[in-house]
Amino acid sequence: MRLDGLKRDAVTGLGWMAGCWQQRNGTRVTDEQWMHPAGGSMIGMSRTVAGDRMRAWEALRIVEEEGRVVYVAQPGGGPATRFAASHLSDTLAVFGNPAHDFPQRIAYRRVGADSMVASISAVRNGNEQRMDIPMRRIVCE
Numbered sequence: 001m002r003l004d005g006l007k008r009d010a011v012t013g014l015g016w017m018a019g020c021w022q023q024r025n026g027t028r029v030t031d032e033q034w035m036h037p038a039g040g041s042m043i044g045m046s047r048t049v050a051g052d053r054m055r056a057w058e059a060l061r062i063v064e065e066e067g068r069v070v071y072v073a074q075p076g077g078g079p080a081t082r083f084a085a086s087h088l089s090d091t092l093a094v095f096g097n098p099a100h101d102f103p104q105r106i107a108y109r110r111v112g113a114d115s116m117v118a119s120i121s122a123v124r125n126g127n128e129q130r131m132d133i134p135m136r137r138i139v140c141e
Helices: 012-017
Strands: 018-025 028-034 040-052 055-065 070-074 082-090 094-095 104-112 113-123 128-138
Touching: 012 040, 012 104, 018 070, 028 055, 055 128
Parallel strands: none
Antiparallel strands: 018 028, 018 128, 028 040, 040 055, 055 070, 070 082, 082 094, 094 104, 104 113, 113 128
16 A cells, blocks of 8 residues: 555554553463554564463564555564555554465454454465454553
């Protein structure tokens, strides 16, 4: 989605994502933190811990790049994968990259002031594979 189809301050409109978020599933805990929008960007990070071991981490960015809003993910510090915005609002942010294996789509949906659901999905062999990650806002430490 090009910026001409979005407000000029499209990234600023995602300020509802800023802060610290957490999902707990048994002994598995995923924390995701997003900085407030500034300079046409948001910087984020995610870490998943199971028991006493880190299982995954990821560097994240949402940036205005070449006239588009782009979500950039770097799992484990590896190569960056870009997902172009297809919908941005005060309750929903959707990004896609149909050429990527998994995920092809990343979405964040606001559910009240203190909850949001992140979802990752892809279509494989005509079937959608999807994972929803419900998160609640926590105090940043």
